[in-house]
Structure formats: C-alpha cells, structure tokens
Amino acid sequence: MNEAEPKVPSRWIAHLDMDAFYASVELLRYPELRGKPVVVGGRRAHAPKTLPDGSRRFALLHDYAGRGVITTATYEARAFGVHSGMGLMKAAALAPDAALLPADFDQYRKYSKLFKAAVRAIAPQIENRGIDEIYIDLTDLAPADDMGDAEPHSGIRDIAMRIKSSVHKATGLTCSIGVSPNKLLSKLCSELEKPNGLTIITMADVPGRIWPLPASKINGIGPKASEKLASLGIKTIGELAAGDEVWLKQNFGANYGAWLHRVAHGRDERPVVTHSEPKSISRETTFERDLHARHDREELGKLFTRLCEQLASDLQRKGYAAKTIGVKLRFDDFRIVTRVLTADTWIQDAAGIRHWAGRALKKAPLEQKLRLLGVRAENLCVADALPREDVDQEQHDQLTLGLFKVP
DNA sequence: TCTGGGGTCCTAGGACCC
C-alpha cells in the first residue's frame, strides 16, 4: 500500500448477497425441511407430492437420474461437500438422502423483487447483479464523519443493519452484506461472515483481511487464471499483490496484468450502475440424450422451432427487436460452436428468428452428436422506438427454411 | 452415468471505407 491512492472521493459501497437464496425460498414453502440437507436443481419431474393425510413426500437425491446440476444447496447439504454447479448424479453419491426440489424461477423472481424493493426504500442507488445479489451505493447516506479509515463506522453499520432487517421483514429471508470503499472489496467481504453476516472494511484492512484469501475469490479470476497463477507460485491475493506489475503484464497481457495488480491492492473505481439495457437474450436446452443432426432430424427440428418460439416470446414480452440471430451447439464431447448472422431487418417474431437461426445453423459443422442447442438474439433495440415497417413480420415458410425441417 | 441456463465482456482477424 505504498503507492499513492487515486484521487477519488471516498465511497461506501455495499454488496448484498441473499443466503442460499433458491433453497431458502423453498424452505419458506416447505418448513418441514428446515435443518435438513436440501438441494435445488434438475427439471420438473421430481416436484413434492402431497399425500392424503396432508403430509408431503419429497424426492431424494439418490432417486435422481439425468443430466441436471445443483442450482443451490442449503448449508446442511453443503456440509456433505455438494455445491452449486455440481452434477446431481455426483451429488447423489455424496448426499443420497438430501431432498431434491425442482427450481421454481417464478417464485425466486417474486422474492427477488420483494427484497430489492425493501432495500430500495432505504437506499435507492442499486445495481442488479442477478436474481439474488445487488450492489448498493451508500455514500450519500453515510454520516459525514464516517468517511475514511476512522473506526468504528457506527453510522454505516446502522444503515446496513436496517437494510438486513428490512429484507428479513419483507421476505423472511436472511442476507449477508459487505461494506467497503468499492465493489471489489465489498463483494469479497460479504462472503466473510456468511450466512446472515455483516462485514465492514476499509483500505487499511486490505493486508489483514483480504490478502490471506485465495486469489480465486476475486470476481474475474476464474479457473483458468487461478491455475496459471498457481503455476507461477501465486495462490493468495497477498502473493498477487507482491507480484511485480511489469512481470504480471508480461505473463497475462497488458490489460489483464494491470487489472490483476490493481485488484490485488484492493483498488476498484467502478461506479454502481443503476440502469442498463440487455445486450442479448437467449434460450438453450440440453437434451435428455445426445442427438444427431441426421438421425434425429425430426426431434431436433421440433426442439429448434420451440426454442425460436420461446425466444420470440421473450423478445416481445420484454419489448425488444434484434438484428443479429445466432445458434449455439454443444457437442457430445462438450466442445461449443457458435454461428451468428446479422439480418437486414429488425427481427421479433418466431418465423423470422427461425429463418435466420436456420441459416446460421447451416454454417455449423453437424457430423458430431449434439448435447445442447441454443438460439440467441443480439444487437437489440427497444421495439417501440422502431418504425413499424422496419420490423420484419413476414411469415417465412418454415417447411422450406432451415436445416431441421418441421413435419 | 461427470458437467444447466442465462448472461457480460474481451480478443482477434477480416472486410470495407476513407
């Protein structure tokens, strides 16, 4: 911390993370599962059944067969070593008796709106980071004498406690909050006392509380970068901070190397962005079994058309038209290929998406069996800002378009 | 029996225009 800090006004930024969000929402519905290992994931088939006596029967992890992954696990389930992203089949070997619930995104969106509204009523400067996380700029709410490194930040602690209590009152759910001068540090420290935690740090705490953490905890240092860092003898954020900036740039490129050096010292000037427009909207599906473009042509054709219809409905519901349509394929060996095409009109309807996605698909190699098919709309614009005649509404003949014909 | 679905951002090469 010998280098001069950038001359920016000091800020108080909070990162709020709902505790085991999806699983916790499910426990509100099924309180009898409280205290037990529960995982959320997979598809519809395993919804709980209500018995004649009113009690409920839950699917267990060891009964699962398929390609699903864990979306969230309760802390009781995590104790068995399962975690989000893990395949359900693998998780079943670790925690066979854990209850398995299907994800119910409508319900999670409802609780997401509730907790965000509760926070907004106290602190309106909110940046969405997905369904269960937000950044909050508390700078304007902080007492003037609470800025800087002076302890104990009682004013900012009061505000954070009020937010936590308001979220709990609105949803019955707990969250963890980290507060610091920037988004990077707040994200790191919101995790330090999970669940139901509150952690406040300043730049002076970086060596003591941040440097001992693994470098992979930093948002933006994923599996690849972590592995490369480890191969260079760097495991912790402190070791990264001790690395020479020129050396980091040589190993990771000018941009990423400079960024690594900055974040290791806890520096981050990114603002809290309270509004943004989507850049792309997509739909994709992993098949129950791998499919071949030729042998399973009929089945693929139906799936392909359905994805296009779902995407069109998403676009229209959200009020966007797209100029670029793409497809995504995942082969049986997990290799991913994408192909996109930019149209000469704005596209919003299923037939238009099907037409351009079909043309994009023709550019892709299709010898290998497929595991996943996806359709994506990019280059979006707000549809009602467009002259009506610029939106392509003509009905394309689905029988003659695309590779996967529909019977 | 490995490994979902929805996103963002960055890089890099080629086309094309001035």
Added chain:
DNA sequence: TCTGGGGTCCTAGGACCC
C-alpha cells in the same frame, strides 16, 4: 505502383459470473 494508416462492422471463440 506500392505502401499505409485509422475506424467501424461482422464473426468466432473463450473466460467468467450468477
């Protein structure tokens, strides 16, 4: 005739995040 920038758009892939 040859050499050469810069800028923008399009495309493909990949890392990363929730």
